[in-house]
Amino acid sequence: MTMSPTSTNVVWHHATVTRQRREQLNGHASAMLWFTGLSASGKSTLAHAVEESLHQQGCRTYVLDGDNVRHGLNSNLGFSPEDRTENLRRIGEVGKLMVDAGIITLAAFISPYQKERERVRSLFPHGDFIEIYCNASINVCEQRDPKGMYQKARKGLIKDFTGISAPYEVPANPELEVDTGSNTLEDSVDRVIQLLARRGLIAAGDTNREK
């Protein structure tokens, strides 16, 4: 320990471990990767596959998605417009803490409204928020329909279902657009990884940093 105030009256609670030092320890920078797109467009699949690739390169990662957020932090939120907004706000704020902690944080949420996505983006310093539009047509998504949600929406059993009875606003200016309707998963992962390398978050072509 280099610092050791000996007087017990000293008031001293500065955070000496900064994001910069964490990034240095990790050997890569942190950022918030925000995957947006229709239900069944492949957001979560892509986010988890990118995470796997990053982890194999020795990067510190975490995926925020419905599974770990809706049952925990946001378990007291419903699906009203206000609650949806608060849901994304909290996810953004948690992402901010995780990015500060040095983690490449991946969030996979439909997040259909431009304004809501911009609100989350505004929480971050410029360059930290990377919007990735998972572009698969409604037809492709509806054919996939892994949980039968589109079928239920078509029958009117689910209200305000994005793409059927509620709008999806295509990102105006995302950092990356991936054709998750026809690309292979591997190709989509590569595009994200290449973006991160171009932006200097991770080393380019470094595929074996894990010891």
Added chain:
Amino acid sequence: MTMSPTSTNVVWHHATVTRQRREQLNGHASAMLWFTGLSASGKSTLAHAVEESLHQQGCRTYVLDGDNVRHGLNSNLGFSPEDRTENLRRIGEVGKLMVDAGIITLAAFISPYQKERERVRSLFPHGDFIEIYCNASINVCEQRDPKGMYQKARKGLIKDFTGISAPYEVPANPELEVDTGSNTLEDSVDRVIQLLARRGLIAAGDTNREK
């Protein structure tokens, strides 16, 4: 990449990067360290000094405290009993995500009620929540009074101030009690580090893991 489903119809979004794999990559286990005690008892100072020590040992760490939580994630909460409960609940849930992300997470909050602390503890698997009671007498804390809060509380300008006009319930069975009233900061840090080593979270006596 070892996994590469080529069909675009495959629904696949398992989380393959687990806490266990993250801990393996990090070279240490994760946990939630919960520092509780009176205002000015030294919770935040101790948490940050422990973080510094852990970081120098190459550990991944993050401190949650009023500074980064009240202005962000919990900026829409006030100080009513309900809001205080929700404040701690959210901190607990964020800690849970961070621990899952492989981070040794340190939280420094007065958290005066046993029931509230137990509620946060119950969010975690057994052994993941480590309660550290920062024990400094009310006299010592009031003498320190770095922000003049005790003085204001004595004048009745702050209502429900812990230790003056609201109770502090001493932890019944904390994992560690540190005398932050008379110990030096260095001694207090050592006690926490030793506890983490005894519990196998970090390597014992390993002081130079950072490369």
